[in-house]
Amino acid sequence: MLSTPRSADRDGVPAPDTATETGTGRFERILPWLLLIGGLAGSAAAFLLTVEKFMLEVDPLYLPSCSISPVLNCGSVMETWQASVFGFPNSLLGISGFAVVASTGAALLAGAQLARWYWLGLQAGVLAGALFVHWLIFQSLYTIGALCPYCMIVWAVTVPIFWYTTLHNFERFAAPKQRSIFTVIASNHAVPLTVWALVVVALIAHRFWSYWSGLL
Numbered sequence: 667m668l669s670t671p672r673s674a675d676r677d678g679v680p681a682p683d684t685a686t687e688t689g690t691g692r693f694e695r696i697l698p699w700l701l702l703i704g705g706l707a708g709s710a711a712a713f714l715l716t717v718e719k720f721m722l723e724v725d726p727l728y729l730p731s732c733s734i735s736p737v738l739n740c741g742s743v744m745e746t747w748q749a750s751v752f753g754f755p756n757s758l759l760g761i762s763g764f765a766v767v768a769s770t771g772a773a774l775l776a777g778a779q780l781a782r783w784y785w786l787g788l789q790a791g792v793l794a795g796a797l798f799v800h801w802l803i804f805q806s807l808y809t810i811g812a813l814c815p816y817c818m819i820v821w822a823v824t825v826p827i828f829w830y831t832t833l834h835n836f837e838r839f840a841a842p843k844q845r846s847i848f849t850v851i852a853s854n855h856a857v858p859l860t861v862w863a864l865v866v867v868a869l870i871a872h873r874f875w876s877y878w879s880g881l882l
Contacts, residue, residue, distance in 0.1 A: 693834045693852070698774035700830050704823040705768025711819035712760030718816075719744050719755045732815045737874050740814035748805045756802075760820055763795060767827060782839065789835050796828040803866065807873045825862055830855075 718730040722744055732740035743749055749756055799821050806813055833855060836848055
């Protein structure tokens with residue numbers, strides 16, 4: 667039984683698979699799973715952080731489960747104004763935001779075709795989340811002087827969600843003249859994430875070096 671050939675040009679030569687060349691399809695496969703798993707992980711971390719925050723409000727002597735050491739101490743973080751920038755725990759924003767992200771991933775896996783306005787709205791949301799996370803990273807390292815383990819889970823999932831959502835939207839909505847830029851980015855898509863993770867780890871190591879070295 668003969669299979670149907672791919673599209674070919676007028677000379678009979680198979681047309682190049684531009685989807686593979688530019689990364690199209692690769693991000694279409696990655697993104698739904700990333701949104702679903704990352705959204706669920708972020709929601710779980712935000713939910714646990716909210717529970718710990720409420721427990722601490724009820725009992726000031728309560729020791730949160732994520733308070734492990736003087737440095738890894740979410741209790742110290744939750745007691746600061748940075749933990750409630752808008753007048754309520756930041757984690758409530760995480761619960762709602764990550765729920766949207768996870769729902770989007772589930773919808774894509776179910777075969778949903780989302781409108782352009784939805785993708786642009788999601789882009790705005792993940793951009794705001796990424797900017798907010800980096801502000802919190804700076805505050806944790808250089809103002810509060812403590813790290814919240816549950817918050818770090820949120821950091822770890824927010825940046826990849828932002829990055830691959832951005833790549834997906836750039837791929838779909840960028841002007842044709844920008845395709846060459848996308849091709850370079852798509853072929854090295856893991857490099858920025860790796861660099862980001864190494865920089866954050868290095869900043870944490872440097873900021874709390876006296877504590878880490880004391881454990882050796």
